[in-house]
Amino acid sequence: MTNQPRNIAFIGAGNMTQSIVGGMVASGYPSNQIWVSNPSPAKLEKLAHELNVHTSHDNAEVAKHADVIVLAVKPQLMADVCAALRNEVADLADKLIVTIAAGIRIEKYRDYLGANIRMIRVMPNTPSLVGKGMSGLVADDRVSDDDKAYITEAFDGVGATLWVADEDELDILGAVAGSGPAYFFEFMASLQKAAVGLGFDREKARAMVQQTALGAAEMAIASDLELEDLRKQVTSKGGSTAKGIEQYQAYDIDKISDDAVKAAVQRNQEMAKLF
Ligand SMILES: NC(=O)c1ccc[n+]([C@@H]2O[C@H](COP(=O)([O-])OP(=O)(O)OC[C@H]3O[C@@H](n4cnc5c(N)ncnc54)[C@H](OP(=O)(O)O)[C@@H]3O)[C@@H](O)[C@H]2O)c1
Incomplete structure (x- = not known):
């Protein structure tokens, strides 16, 4: 932890909160500066027992302790959760508000929590x-560089972070990185099916597909080459990979990805209108 720790409260103790809090504590964040609230007890007991953070069933109580409030409930609950916080927590405008909920725009949180809040939206995957x-992140213009550095470090505990210019870009990031694991699983499952179709058993087919996906991702991360050049490096002219790639290109894989990402962006924009 290089940034000064602040008192931080998570509203909702679901899967995402448990991972983020786990990552923060593992990176040295003091657990006595973390509060988490949730209606049901089991997740709170786990967090208190394993990570030694403060827990409560009362959202307002944890929010009152905090300099930073992370809203981590399902989007459909957000309006009610925010309305209760607004009623019960006097100084929301002095706190940094962070939301990880998909789809709800910063402007909407101003309706929920007050026009003068300062806010960061994070889109984890x-x-x-x-x-x-x-995780993609976007901030309103009231958020300071210190706030941004602090939140970047918190989310670096669960992977990589990427700041984007505005919420339209966050919709695009959501369509690539948010939905992306599903695209990769779909592709991996189809490779598995192809191997099974040629006689492999499912487990062995899965083992080779997932290890290959991991290896390709690690190579891409370690390399300065363009992704297309990495692809060419493992495609000898006239070889078997070249024959396989010809099949993908025959179906215009670039168009498939372009259509998929555009459709997901459009859906993100439609869903934002529901709130
Ligand atoms: N999981 C992902 O991969 C992912 C990716 C991107 C964004 N997100 C966003 O992250 C948020 C949390 O997702 P998640 O996967 O962690 O969901 P989750 O596991 O369902 O967690 C949501 C938590 O909110 C709690 N909750 C319900 N009502 C509440 C209330 N009134 N006050 C406080 N807490 C309340 C639930 O408690 P009970 O179980 O006791 O009802 C549950 O523990 C969502 O908005 C989602 O859109 C998730």
């Missing part, structure tokens, strides 16, 4: 649950 997340 599911691999955050295993410490390999890709």
